[in-house]
Amino acid sequence: MTGCAGFGVEYRSSEHLPSNTDSWWDNVLGVAQFGRPAADSVSLPVPAVTVALPPLAEQPCTCEIWRAAGPLQSGQIGAVRYRASSQLLFGCIVVPESDSSSNGRAGPSALERTTSQAYAEIFRALDALGYPQLVRIWNYVSAINQAVGEGERYWQFNSARQECFLQRAEYSWNNVPAASALGSAAGSPLVIYFIASTSAMRTIENPRQVSAYRYPAKFGPRSPLFSRAAQLPETAGAPLLISGTASIVGCETVHPDNVAAQTRETLTNIDTLLATARSENGGHAYSVEQLSYKVYVRRPTDLQAISQELGNFLGTQTPVIFLRADICRRELLVEIEAVGAARPPAH
Numbered sequence: 025m026t027g028c029a030g031f032g033v034e035y036r037s038s039e040h041l042p043s044n045t046d047s048w049w050d051n052v053l054g055v056a057q058f059g060r061p062a063a064d065s066v067s068l069p070v071p072a073v074t075v076a077l078p079p080l081a082e083q084p085c086t087c088e089i090w091r092a093a094g095p096l097q098s099g100q101i102g103a104v105r106y107r108a109s110s111q112l113l114f115g116c117i118v119v120p121e122s123d124s125s126s127n128g129r130a131g132p133s134a135l136e137r138t139t140s141q142a143y144a145e146i147f148r149a150l151d152a153l154g155y156p157q158l159v160r161i162w163n164y165v166s167a168i169n170q171a172v173g174e175g176e177r178y179w180q181f182n183s184a185r186q187e188c189f190l191q192r193a194e195y196s197w198n199n200v201p202a203a204s205a206l207g208s209a210a211g212s213p214l215v216i217y218f219i220a221s222t223s224a225m226r227t228i229e230n231p232r233q234v235s236a237y238r239y240p241a242k243f244g245p246r247s248p249l250f251s252r253a254a255q256l257p258e259t260a261g262a263p264l265l266i267s268g269t270a271s272i273v274g275c276e277t278v279h280p281d282n283v284a285a286q287t288r289e290t291l292t293n294i295d296t297l298l299a300t301a302r303s304e305n306g307g308h309a310y311s312v313e314q315l316s317y318k319v320y321v322r323r324p325t326d327l328q329a330i331s332q333e334l335g336n337f338l339g340t341q342t343p344v345i346f347l348r349a350d351i352c353r354r355e356l357l358v359e360i361e362a363v364g365a366a367r368p369p370a371h
């Protein structure tokens with residue numbers, strides 16, 4: 025197998041994972057577990073990272089399972105655990121905030137130091153392993169909306185992230201991975217997991233939205249650095265990884281008090297991104313019904329309204345999971361990310 029064959033995501037409750045010796049695991053790259061894995065669960069045979077965001081579902085733990093065609097190899101470099109095919113790598117790192125070594129009184133905050141440490145470890149692992157291109161990255165930051173100084177903790181995270189990327193030759197303002205950054209409970213460690221590739225990706229921006237790296241300073245002194253979507257190399261359906269997407273038009277939050285309208289605006293943003301991906305990238309037939317969705321919900325009581333809007337837009341056949349999370353602007357009530365492959369271009 026070559027390229028990104030077999031690449032994709034699947035969602036399952038922890039209770040429904042096959043036993044460790046099952047061949048089902050052979051082409052699993054890694055797992056993110058949302059919520060509380062069963063106390064008696066044995067460690068999984070692939071890298072697994074636990075994120076303290078509870079699923080809004082009956083089961084206490086939802087697994088996001090990433091696959092790629094094998095053979096796959098696992099290992100650990102520094103604090104980064106990984107598993108990789110010849111082209112794609114899944115990696116994860118957990119850094120408690122207090123663990124980050126202090127450099128005295130002034131200078132960067134604990135969250136900035138922790139973020140810089142995590143990204144330094146990630147880049148060191150990718151350098152050592154030869155997967156230089158980060159394609160998609162998930163950042164789970166505790167107390168993300170908490171006020172600090174002039175801003176919020178999210179701003180501190182953004183400062184450190186921007187500095188880390190811009191120090192690297194592989195990245196520039198308009199060539200950065202797709203991302204999500206969500207808030208977990210205060211006291212949770214910084215949890216980051218990611219997909220990296222041996223070859224270059226293509227990034228896609230949304231014409232309805234100002235690129236995040238161009239957000240004006242009122243959203244923080246150093247802008248968030250991520251692209252709206254990343255497309256893996258042009259093999260096997262050109263998989264598209266869509267960043268966390270919210271009710272933002274231009275650079276402003278719209279419908280601050282209306283969760284149904286925020287959900288519709290978010291889905292319009294995703295739809296627009298797919299149209300852009302189709303027109304820029306050789307007519308790959310991406311469609312909203314063919315993606316898998318992960319929905320972050322600020323207030324559990326909004327679940328029904330959000331779920332109803334999604335149903336109207338996507339029908340009921342589309343894989344969707346819902347997680348309780350803080351979103352990086354206080355007025356945002358919902359954020360949605362997605363992943364999927366295309367049908368081949370029509371000739």
Ligand code: 3EB
Pocket residue numbers: 163203204205236248249250267268269270272352353
């Ligand atoms: C936005 O569009 C909403 O900081 O990595 C979405 C996806 C958002 C990723 C990030 C933030 C991030 O600005 C928030």
